[in-house]
Amino acid sequence: MTFEAILPQLKAGAKAVRSGWGGGEEYITLVDHQNYEGIPVTPYFLIKVQGEGFSVWEPTGCDALATDWQPV
Template sequence: MKFEEVLPLIKEGKKALRTGWNGRGMFVVRQKGYPQGINCNKQTADAWDLNEGDLFIVHPYLQIKNSDGTHAMWVPSIGDIFAEDWQIVEK
């Protein structure tokens, strides 16, 4: 599957992966963010020079589960965009 085919499915809430990725168990999801805002915790407040409890608005973003079990915000590389080995993760 091409990236332009898988992206709408990710937006619908599906998990997607590339067979060309080296790590096992990796996949990408859409995080809905907090469009209405969420109260800042101390870590976020310190990072953004805000007060703990301030309203923090977060737009939707892509998140990846790495092979070591950690998670991170994710932006596709040129290789990911032009790859044709995308698949939907079946439950």
């Protein structure tokens, strides 16, 4: 599945991963509709990595063009 195809699912609250990653990456998720000190925060992606927790994530060119995305 392409990133363009998985993106609507991420926007709906799903989690996704690339089968080609093959490391400790468990999934990415889109964080939306948050506030900090009463001010809206722009949406952002998090990646869950086994044994490390969550980090902010941005798709690379390879991620954006990959066809191995799958819902979790």
